Amino acid sequence: xxxxxxxxxxxxxxxxxxxxxxxxxxxxxxxxxxxxxxxxxxxxxxxxxxxxxxxxxxxxxxxxxxxxxxxxxxxxxxxxxxxxxxxxxxxxxxxxxxxxxxxxxxxxxxxxxxxxxxxxxxxxxxxxxxxxxxxxxxxxxxxxxxxxxxxxxxxxxxxxxxxxxxxxxxxxxxxxxxxxxxxxxxxxxxxxxxxxxxxxxxxxxxxxxxxxxxxxxxxxxxxxxxxxxxxxxxxxxxxxxxxxxxxxxxxxxxxxxxxxxxxxxxxxxxxxxxxxxxxxxxxxxxx
Amino acid sequence: xxxxxxxxxxxxxxxxxxxxxxxxxxxxxxxxxxxxxxxxxxxxxxxxxxxxxxxxxxxxxxxxxxxxxxxxxxxxxxxxxxxxxxxxxxxxxxxxxxxxxxxxxxxxxxxxxxxxxxxxxxxxxxxxxxxxxxxxxxxxxxxxxxxxxxxxxxxxxxxxxxxxxxxxxxxxxxxxxxxxxxxxxxxxxxxxxxxxxxxxxxxxxxxxxxxxxxxxxxxxxxxxxxxxxxxxxxxxxxxxxxxxxxxxxxxxxxxxxxxxxxxxxxxxxxxxxxxxxxxxxxxxxxxxxxxxxxxxxxxxxxxxxxxxxxxxxxxxxxxxxxxxxxxxxxxxxxxxxxxxxxxxxxxxxxxxxxxxxxxxxxxxxxxxxxxxxxxxxxxxxxxxxxxxxxxxxxxxxxxxxxxxxxxxxxxxxxxxxxxxxxxxxxxxxxxxxxxxxxxxxxxxxxxxxxxxxxxxxxxxxxxxxxxxxxxxxxxxxxxxxxxxxxxxxxxxxx
Ligand SMILES: C[S@@+](CC[C@H](N)C(=O)[O-])C[C@H]1O[C@@H](n2cnc3c(N)ncnc32)[C@H](O)[C@@H]1O
Numbered sequence: 001x002x003x004x005x006x007x008x009x010x011x012x013x014x015x016x017x018x019x020x021x022x023x024x025x026x027x028x029x030x031x032x033x034x035x036x037x038x039x040x041x042x043x044x045x046x047x048x049x050x051x052x053x054x055x056x057x058x059x060x061x062x063x064x065x066x067x068x069x070x071x072x073x074x075x076x077x078x079x080x081x082x083x084x085x086x087x088x089x090x091x092x093x094x095x096x097x098x099x100x101x102x103x104x105x106x107x108x109x110x111x112x113x114x115x116x117x118x119x120x121x122x123x124x125x126x127x128x129x130x131x132x133x134x135x136x137x138x139x140x141x142x143x144x145x146x147x148x149x150x151x152x153x154x155x156x157x158x159x160x161x162x163x164x165x166x167x168x169x170x171x172x173x174x175x176x177x178x179x180x181x182x183x184x185x186x187x188x189x190x191x192x193x194x195x196x197x198x199x200x201x202x203x204x205x206x207x208x209x210x211x212x213x214x215x216x217x218x219x220x221x222x223x224x225x226x227x228x229x230x231x232x233x234x235x236x237x238x239x240x241x242x243x244x245x246x247x248x249x250x251x252x253x254x255x256x257x258x259x260x261x262x263x264x265x266x267x268x269x270x271x272x273x274x275x276x277x278x279x280x281x282x283x284x285x286x287x
Numbered sequence: 288x289x290x291x292x293x294x295x296x297x298x299x300x301x302x303x304x305x306x307x308x309x310x311x312x313x314x315x316x317x318x319x320x321x322x323x324x325x326x327x328x329x330x331x332x333x334x335x336x337x338x339x340x341x342x343x344x345x346x347x348x349x350x351x352x353x354x355x356x357x358x359x360x361x362x363x364x365x366x367x368x369x370x371x372x373x374x375x376x377x378x379x380x381x382x383x384x385x386x387x388x389x390x391x392x393x394x395x396x397x398x399x400x401x402x403x404x405x406x407x408x409x410x411x412x413x414x415x416x417x418x419x420x421x422x423x424x425x426x427x428x429x430x431x432x433x434x435x436x437x438x439x440x441x442x443x444x445x446x447x448x449x450x451x452x453x454x455x456x457x458x459x460x461x462x463x464x465x466x467x468x469x470x471x472x473x474x475x476x477x478x479x480x481x482x483x484x485x486x487x488x489x490x491x492x493x494x495x496x497x498x499x500x501x502x503x504x505x506x507x508x509x510x511x512x513x514x515x516x517x518x519x520x521x522x523x524x525x526x527x528x529x530x531x532x533x534x535x536x537x538x539x540x541x542x543x544x545x546x547x548x549x550x551x552x553x554x555x556x557x558x559x560x561x562x563x564x565x566x567x568x569x570x571x572x573x574x575x576x577x578x579x580x581x582x583x584x585x586x587x588x589x590x591x592x593x594x595x596x597x598x599x600x601x602x603x604x605x606x607x608x609x610x611x612x613x614x615x616x617x618x619x620x621x622x623x624x625x626x627x628x629x630x631x632x633x634x635x636x637x638x639x640x641x642x643x644x645x646x647x648x649x650x651x652x653x654x655x656x657x658x659x660x661x662x663x664x665x666x667x668x669x670x671x672x673x674x675x676x677x678x679x680x681x682x683x684x685x686x687x688x689x690x691x692x693x694x695x696x697x698x699x700x701x702x703x704x705x706x707x708x709x710x711x712x713x714x715x716x717x718x719x720x721x722x723x724x725x726x727x728x729x730x731x732x733x734x735x736x737x738x739x740x741x742x743x744x745x746x747x748x749x750x751x752x753x754x755x756x757x758x759x760x761x762x763x764x765x766x767x768x769x770x771x772x773x774x775x776x777x778x779x780x781x
Contacts, residue, residue: 040509041509050533050552050553050554050555051550051552051553162509163508163509163510163532164532166534166547166550166552167552171547171549192429192509197507198504198507198545199430199431199504199506199507199508200507200509201545202506202507202538202545202546202547203547205545205546205547206547234545235545236545236546283543283546284543286523286539286543287521287522287523
């Protein structure tokens with residue numbers, strides 16, 4: 001739902017004032033607000049690749065595009081072959097239901113060598129993140145602010161991850177998945193709409209490599225228990241403590257607590273935050 | 288009047304000299320069978336109110352319009368799926384309205400006997416049976432796959448409430464709101480919560496009783512499942528599932544069904560049917576112009592075959608009226624794919640499409656080449672289902688269920704006169720299909736007489752106004768032609 005026509009026009013007008021290049025301004029959220037809940041079951045007119053190989057990663061991460069060899073020889077091994085130009089790295093981190101992208105922009109400078117992708121079902125919220133990525137990249141030039149991050153390693157797409165995750169990622173492609181403050185869908189009738197379930201855990205396990213981590217955080221205790229229950233029941237995951245991750249040098253939990261927009265809201269209201277992380281186990285032997 | 292069989296199944300036990308077989312059909316809410324020795328059986332056995340209470344010669348309008356599907360019972364339940372166990376001992380069926388999985392067998396007198404009925408929480412869409420015949424795999428409308436023991440034993444009933452599953456939560460007996468005002472901070476969450484508190488104060492809403500019989504959630508898609516297949520290659524077992532989006536998923540078989548091995552990605556439209564003609568080969572079809580042929584173990588596309596072209600060529604020979612034809616052809620939906628037991632060196636499948644009065648015989652071509660259309664077998668009505676009898680090594684017979692109510696080529700227009708047959712039989716020798724009048728003669732009861740007089744109950748035949756019949760026509764259409772409805776209409780809710 002791209003918003004009511006009037007709102008959309010306003011946003012377009014507004015967007016034309018954002019400017020380009022170094023003077024690019026960061027977008028303002030108020031022009032991108034959208035009805036809170038999108039139905040993950042309905043047939044949105046989504047665009048998605050048929051398979052990961054069809055994905056045009058180059059347009060999302062232009063700084064990583066593989067230069068076409070001058071002599072025209074197509075010697076492109078060891079690189080992902082997208083439909084557009086290939087890129088030299090694969091996305092390794094997915095923030096599912098990234099909202100306005102607070103976590104993405106906090107993670108990107110901390111993991112500068114890793115490609116991070118936000119996935120969000122709401123159109124204009126996605127657009128906000130994309131506009132912000134564009135602005136941050138434009139503001140950065142090697143001469144003026146070489147010490148700041150260039151945000152070339154972060155991007156965002158519109159996607160219904162509950163249906164189409166395997167269209168974007170191959171088996172074992174990801175090392176981290178974030179599920180931050182998912183919509184709680186309190187009513188029992190709506191539990192199938194929750195982004196965590198025993199059966200969805202199989203898909204998360206499919207795109208995660210063994211040893212990879214799923215991070216969850218919520219302010220709703222019941223949802224926390226639900227997520228823990230479903231991941232713990234799933235043989236491909238084992239729960240791992242925050243301390244253990246920190247000992248391994250993982251900075252993500254701290255960032256997730258502080259930097260998501262929902263996390264900040266909860267902070268302001270002095271609410272509780274429940275964190276749970278799960279490690280992708282090796283698949284058991286198969287005859 | 289006779290109604291068509293929405294599903295049929297056949298089994299055959301070829302021996303040295305002859306071949307024993309049985310053909311099962313479901314018609315509305317009844318299951319019937321006829322065997323090669325001529326024995327017939329109907330389930331349930333109770334007779335509906337007969338027509339004897341009314342004069343037989345009462346003028347009643349065109350018989351073709353008299354469509355009545357079910358006994359005048361409180362609950363209408365129509366069969367939607369029929370599968371035979373590998374050992375041919377059991378028939379497993381789904382009745383749609385009561386979401387029920389029913390297991391039948393033929394007793395020593397070849398009479399149908401229902402062994403168990405288990406009603407699921409969500410409507411089952413498709414079934415598969417593991418190769419050892421121990422387990423039914425049930426794929427449902429919500430996208431989940433459950434396993435149930437094929438043989439139901441009351442001792443297996445779960446006495447305790449099972450661990451919360453996918454769509455089942457811990458019994459909400461002690462209903463507590465899932466959050467408190469203290470823990471919810473965003474405006475929208477708070478609104479939901481307030482709603483919930485209101486409800487809680489009104490008292491606990493009754494949640495559905497958990498299913499008592501043994502069943503286990505194996506895997507799930509966030510999309511309606513359309514078909515499921517079970518395969519064994521060497522020591523490994525697999526479950527293949529297809530959904531209303533374009534996905535075909537390959538998972539490990541139980542007890543490792545939570546592990547996804549891969550996806551066969553390529554369809555542009557919903558997938559309706561999966562067929563595993565030879566080990567390692569999958570043929571899939573649905574709302575796409577093409578059938579896809581896969582090396583599914585390696586998630587690799589081997590070939591495509593344009594079924595829409597075959598349908599188009601055939602439909603153009605069928606009618607003069609080309610007005611709606613292009614539109615119709617663009618909506619071609621594969622409604623069935625059947626493996627033909629090897630009668631030659633080629634792997635052959637039969638394919639049917641919704642509302643098309645033909646079956647297409649296609650040679651898969653193996654690794655050597657692309658699939659080719661061997662033969663288009665024209666029918667006297669739309670193809671509904673196919674059951675195959677393996678007569679011996681050289682030849683097999685396809686029993687095709689025919690829509691004798693709708694006009695050939697249409698899923699909406701009713702015929703003026705009821706079609707002549709609701710079955711047609713074709714035998715295949717070498718690579719050629721010929722109509723088989725011998726088998727047809729043997730199936731006379733099933734073809735014309737089974738349930739013939741029961742379509743009308745005493746009460747219902749007195750209803751002469753148009754509307755109830757229209758409703759029945761719609762009900763019949765829904766039973767026979769549900770698949771085109773699966774096509775997405777994007778933008779509707781976005
Ligand atoms: C409460 S917000 C949290 C946003 C962000 N992660 C944060 O912590 O600030 C949940 C987000 O998930 C998105 N979402 C819900 N279902 C989704 C789906 N199936 N695919 C992608 N995004 C989804 C919603 O649109 C919403 O923006």
